[in-house]
Amino acid sequence: MRNIKLISANCCGEVGDVIIEGVEPPPGKTLLEQSYFLKKNKKLWEFILNEPRGGVFKHVNLLVPPKNPKADMGFIIMEPMDLPPMSGSNSICVATVLLEKNIIPIKNSNMKITLEAPGGLIEVEAECENQKVKKVSITNLPSFVVDLDKNISVPGLGDLTVSTAYGGDSFVLVNNSDINIEIKPENADKIVDICSKITKSASEQLGFKHPQLDNLNYISFCMLMDKPFINSLDNLEGKNTVCIRPKKLDRSPCGTGSSARLAYMYKKNQIKIQQLFESKSILGTSFECYIKEEIAISNIKAIVPVLTGQAWITGEQTLYLDENNPFPQGYRLTDTWPSI
Structure with a gap:
């Protein structure tokens, strides 16, 4: 053993x-x-x-x-x-x-x-x-927008305007003003249903291509974004949640998602270099984020994000590796492990 x-x-x-x-x-x-x-x-x-x-x-x-x-x-x-x-x-x-x-x-x-x-x-x-x-x-790794404000058709939702970006992984970004669902724990099941459909539709209709990672040719995650605002500390703040395959929400504000969002906000002139952005999760936890600098990756305009958080x-x-165990590689049941 x-x-x-x-x-x-x-x-x-x-x-x-x-x-x-x-x-x-x-x-x-x-x-x-x-x-x-x-x-x-x-x-x-x-x-x-x-x-x-x-x-x-x-x-x-x-x-x-x-x-x-x-x-x-x-x-x-x-x-x-x-x-x-x-x-x-x-x-x-x-x-x-x-x-x-x-x-x-x-x-x-x-x-x-x-x-x-x-x-x-x-x-x-x-x-x-x-x-x-x-x-x-x-x-974090250099982050950048791939497709900005593209229209896709999503079953049950109709036409949506979305963007795709890289923040350490591939994302489709959706403004919650187009979905109108409150980002709170009680809505987690509804949010994953919506976002998993968006991820699938965006992958099929837009695809994804990273200039240096050939195997990253699909969209991994969907980030649902509330509109950013200036909070009581005079900092830019925005709530978001990320749907991870197969169907679960990131409990944190998502570091790669926040990086992708920073690239999107920079592209849309919603944030400046060195401006603080507080990225809030569905649990109310937060990352303090800012753009360190703008750089180029394979002729693509990118940003270098910095994120601050805490782990416990x-x-x-x-874990024991026992050759007599009847489930050496475990199992998945669809009651807790959703199919995609």
Whole structure:
């Protein structure tokens, strides 16, 4: 019998557990290749994410040695249906686990480390006190709009104007003024039904193409956005929620989604470089976000987003790999694991 040790963590309510022992790095010359291997091989991914060890609500990160010499640690994100290039909430969970569990010792109150995600390098700055991480700021991957204000037809909803963007993964962005549903926990089931239809329709009618990630040729997520406003602190604020495949809502404000939204807002002249934006989740948790700078990616105008949030370690878990277990890769039932 072999053991896998996980640290249970969440960022702003979104689960982002971290495997710290018991799994050898997968084959691959890059983290992206390693991620592709895990998705194709399925064994670890399904063992960890499927019932009875996991569930559709769960994300798990595998720590691996970095390939880039500039990085302190690499991590591969495993989500219910995808292994994305990047995740904001998961990277904050990973940074918190690395520091609080002394994998990377906390040496001062302002720790700066570099993480390598499958999509690239992530600069991390963690504010620490009494060997605890109080908040984490990440400089995310360059983010950009692919299609702006395009019309699609959605079954049951009719014609909608949407945009697509990359913020570390692929998104279709929808203004809630066109849907008119309050973003609150009681409406989560209705929101995932609506957003999953939009994701499917946008993928079929618009498609998606990343200039550097050939395998990212589909839309992963749908972000439903309330109109931004100036809050009592004189900062720009906006509520949003993200539908993750197969059908669940991100409990956090979604770091990659917030990055995609920043790119969209910048394109629409709704935000300036260095202007603070408070991205609010369906639970009322928030990321403080801003655009660090504008850059070009393969002749595409992009922005560099910075996000700040907090993660909490909630426990530890040891999973047993037992050859006699009747469900070595787990199972999925449609009562809790929706079909798409």
